Amino acid sequence: MSDIASGETPAPPVSPNNPCPFLRALVAGGYVGGHVVPLAELSGTIDRATGKTGLAAINAGIKIFMVAQIANGLGPLSQLRSLTKGAVLDELRNGPLDKHGAGSRILDEHAVVHEEEIARLATYGQTYNNPDGGTERGLSASDIKTFMAANFQRAKDEHPRYYAILRCYYPLLMLGEWPVLLDIMGKGQGKDRYLSVAEIRTLFVERRFPDRIIALLKR
Numbered sequence: 653m654s655d656i657a658s659g660e661t662p663a664p665p666v667s668p669n670n671p672c673p674f675l676r677a678l679v680a681g682g683y684v685g686g687h688v689v690p691l692a693e694l695s696g697t698i699d700r701a702t703g704k705t706g707l708a709a710i711n712a713g714i715k716i717f718m719v720a721q722i723a724n725g726l727g728p729l730s731q732l733r734s735l736t737k738g739a740v741l742d743e744l745r746n747g748p749l750d751k752h753g754a755g756s757r758i759l760d761e762h763a764v765v766h767e768e769e770i771a772r773l774a775t776y777g778q779t780y781n782n783p784d785g786g787t788e789r790g791l792s793a794s795d796i797k798t799f800m801a802a803n804f805q806r807a808k809d810e811h812p813r814y815y816a817i818l819r820c821y822y823p824l825l826m827l828g829e830w831p832v833l834l835d836i837m838g839k840g841q842g843k844d845r846y847l848s849v850a851e852i853r854t855l856f857v858e859r860r861f862p863d864r865i866i867a868l869l870k871r
């Protein structure tokens with residue numbers, strides 16, 4: 653288990669009630685605040701990180717806006733608050749997007765990183781050609797598909813009724829997590845595009861994006 657960077661500098665603190673590794677890195681890097689963030693600001697910031705432009709950027713922005721709109725609750729009051737004030741990033745835990753252990757389990761409910769779960773994630777990967785030179789372990793779209801199915805199955809095996817019947821829509825939520833991270837942070841092209849295990853570890857443990865994403869965020 654680890655709550656600080658592998659180096660000497662501890663990562664800036666982020667509320668344990670923000671369970672999203674992507675949003676945690678945005679908060680830790682100071683790209684957005686850690687509490688209430690207007691939806692337009694949040695989706696605009698994430699849009700920058702995608703590096704997309706034109707119609708593709710508008711399309712991504714709309715999807716992010718919609719996800720953030722429901723993240724703090726599905727009731728009319730929550731919806732109104734999200735729309736008028738913004739998403740509350742330190743109140744995402746136990747919200748509609750929290751899959752309660754059906755994800756990777758790299759972050760526990762106290763947002764402590766579990767290294768053994770990062771090691772488990774790596775077992776779903778393969779060796780890929782790094783466009784920057786050499787090779788490294790990573791997960792392609794198809795590796796990620798297998799990984800997400802295994803995560804859901806693990807939760808289902810533990811609580812068959814809850815996950816198979818009451819939470820059968822969780823695999824849909826997952827499509828907005830690891831595959832989108834691959835889209836943004838992946839290296840390489842086509843079916844060989846992969847998420848680097850080393851960069852996933854840095855994202856979770858140090859709450860830090862790779863330099864190429866930081867460059868996009870600073871534009």
Ligand code: HEM
Pocket residue numbers: 671672673674675698716719720723739744745747749750751752753754755756757758759828829830832833836
């Ligand atoms: C494009 C931007 C985003 C990316 C790439 C992304 C990626 C991810 C990933 C990889 C996970 C980890 C799942 C796991 O451990 O298995 C996650 C979890 C989560 N994300 Fe995001 N996310 C994004 C935007 C958002 C937004 C806008 C919200 C809400 C405002 C959000 C809320 C959450 C929540 C609540 C979880 C926890 C789910 C769980 O523990 O079951 N994410 N996200």
